[in-house]
Amino acid sequence: MATDTKTVLAGPTRPLGTPDIPQFHLPSGGGKGVYAPRLYGAANIRFADRKRKIDEIRRVSVVVPLEPGTKTVDWDSGRPIDIQPDQLLKEPPVRAPYLPLPAGAMELKTFTRWAKAFDRWLARTQRQELPPLPDSTEPVLLRPKRGGVSVELVAILWELTA
Secondary structure (H helix, E strand, C coil): CCCCCCCCCCECCCCCCCCCCCEEECCCCCCCCEEEEEEEEEEEEEEEECCCCEEEEEEEEEEEECCCCCCCCCHHHCEECCCCHHHCECCCCCCCCECCCCHHHHCHHHHHHHHHHHHHHHHHHCCEEECCCCCCCCCEEECCCCCCEEEEEEEEEEEEEC
């Protein structure tokens, strides 16, 4: 009989990885459930255009599910989240069991690769839509300023799920 890997718990305490990989908990309103591992990324993205006198910074935070067999992270599958790094918790807000971490999430080399992929993903995907130029009807999509992606934090995030 096959066992559903989502229901196999790692245990009542958080799985330990290397101390070089930050781990946090998502604030929750309480309740019961299990802590599921996510990969969290937060960054500041600077958009600038001298002609239009634009110089703005956008804060972006994204979470991606980490399944037991995760080897590579697809940041495109992530979901935006309004929680900034200073709102994350070091300790769990409620007592609950934990799902296991994928092996790569406990290896600094793999985790570093995931963090670099976040930086590249932001530079490739983030745009700011501006009104069309006077001689056009097409909106202008402004890319981040060169060197304008500043990753603030990439971490393992524990989210209490039902």
